[in-house]
Amino acid sequence: MAAATVAEADPAETDGAAAASASAAAAFTDLRDTGWNESQLRQYTFLTRQIPRLSHTDPRAEVLINNEVPVVLTDTNLVYPALKWDIPYLQENIGNGDFSVYIAENHKFLYYDEKKMANFQDFVPKSRRIEMKFSEFVDKMHQTEKQGGKERVYLQQTLNDTVGRKIVVDFLGFNWNWINKQQAKRNWGPLTSNLLLIGMEGNVTPAHYDEQQNFFAQIKGHKRCILFPPDQFDCLYPYPVHHPCDRQSQVDFENPDYDKFPNFTNAVGYEAVVGPGDVLYIPMYWWHHIESLLNGGVTITVNFWYKVCFCSTISFICKHDISSHQSTNIVFKIFFQQVGPLLNMMIKGRYDHGLS
Numbered sequence: 001m002a003a004a005t006v007a008e009a010d011p012a013e014t015d016g017a018a019a020a021s022a023s024a025a026a027a028f029t030d031l032r033d034t035g036w037n038e039s040q041l042r043q044y045t046f047l048t049r050q051i052p053r054l055s056h057t058d059p060r061a062e063v064l065i066n067n068e069v070p071v072v073l074t075d076t077n078l079v080y081p082a083l084k085w086d087i088p089y090l091q092e093n094i095g096n097g098d099f100s101v102y103i104a105e106n107h108k109f110l111y112y113d114e115k116k117m118a119n120f121q122d123f124v125p126k127s128r129r130i131e132m133k134f135s136e137f138v139d140k141m142h143q144t145e146k147q148g149g150k151e152r153v154y155l156q157q158t159l160n161d162t163v164g165r166k167i168v169v170d171f172l173g174f175n176w177n178w179i180n181k182q183q184a185k186r187n188w189g190p191l192t193s194n195l196l197l198i199g200m201e202g203n204v205t206p207a208h209y210d211e212q213q214n215f216f217a218q219i220k221g222h223k224r225c226i227l228f229p230p231d232q233f234d235c236l237y238p239y240p241v242h243h244p245c246d247r248q249s250q251v252d253f254e255n256p257d258y259d260k261f262p263n264f265t266n267a268v269g270y271e272a273v274v275g276p277g278d279v280l281y282i283p284m285y286w287w288h289h290i291e292s293l294l295n296g297g298v299t300i301t302v303n304f305w306y307k308v309c310f311c312s313t314i315s316f317i318c319k320h321d322i323s324s325h326q327s328t329n330i331v332f333k334i335f336f337q338q339v340g341p342l343l344n345m346m347i348k349g350r351y352d353h354g355l356s
């Protein structure tokens with residue numbers, strides 16, 4: 001591929017999951033009419049390998065998910081009723097709730113945690129979040145397209161009970177049977193949210209990792225997803241934990257500063273372009289960079305985020321060859337997320353059951 005040099009998965013890799021991934025990638029020959037071409041991909045300097053595309057009934061897909069290795073599942077029917085979604089249908093049926101819309105000065109939507117902004121007073125975000133009605137978002141998107149400047153918009157809203165009746169019916173028709181079994185088999189925690197993402201062509205979500213398992217279901221348009229395993233933590237230079245951009249890479253993929261981030265030269269990604277009906281499994285702690293293809297029109301995605309239990313996180317740390325820097329980072333966060341609230345309650349005097 002032109003955008004990043006794509007190598008075949010290395011058959012010399014001895015790890016079972018990597019071997020399954022390699023053979024699955026080799027088994028896939030790219031003869032489909034994909035609906036996109038390489039001129040729609042941005043150009044980067046690092047190497048990538050292909051993420052295998054498999055039927056959800058292929059036993060190799062189960063092996064990959066069991067081993068927390070990414071795979072594109074082609075035929076889950078996970079969001080089948082939503083494949084008819086487009087802007088006019090959503091405008092008519094999504095309801096009158098408020099939607100979080102990010103407006104960025106260019107195509108890069110670097111996530112930042114608004115709650116952490118007080119820790120870094122000098123931090124100036126390059127995008128802003130505005131709450132608006134769906135029709136206002138559509139107007140804003142059309143206006144931005146017409147202007148033809150660098151500014152872009154991206155709707156990112158958790159699906160909630162304000163959606164209209166037809167969307168509820170579509171949602172109930174998702175393949176819950178399949179996904180609930182995936183969750184139960186792996187002992188994942190509850191589904192925490194379904195994020196609806198509606199993006200303009202060319203939008204980029206820069207590389208970051210999440211602390212949840214993710215089935216990423218593509219509904220409309222194509223997205224290129226470039227993933228990096230957790231053991232490449234030292235190549236991707238996350239912002240400090242207390243920074244608003246915690247979990248985001250500091251490296252600008254379009255203009256990497258190798259003096260500041262020398263290990264980025266060793267980064268090797270796994271990539272796939274997903275289209276309507278595809279479901280990408282993004283394992284917890286895997287870095288992911290996601291771009292809506294250039295000149296590809298609007299993209300619509302719904303993701304399915306699942307919490308994992310504390311024990312799985314600890315077993316993750318033991319299983320992976322990750323740096324002490326990363327494990328400290330993970331344990332530190334667990335402490336503040338799970339132990340922290342308890343301490344907070346005690347400090348604020350709310351832990352007073354049984355005290356006279």
Ligand SMILES: O=C(O)CCC(=O)C(=O)O
Nearest residue numbers: 197205210216290301303
């Ligand atoms: O699709 C995108 O632009 C970002 C989605 C993402 O980061 C996620 O689902 O975790």
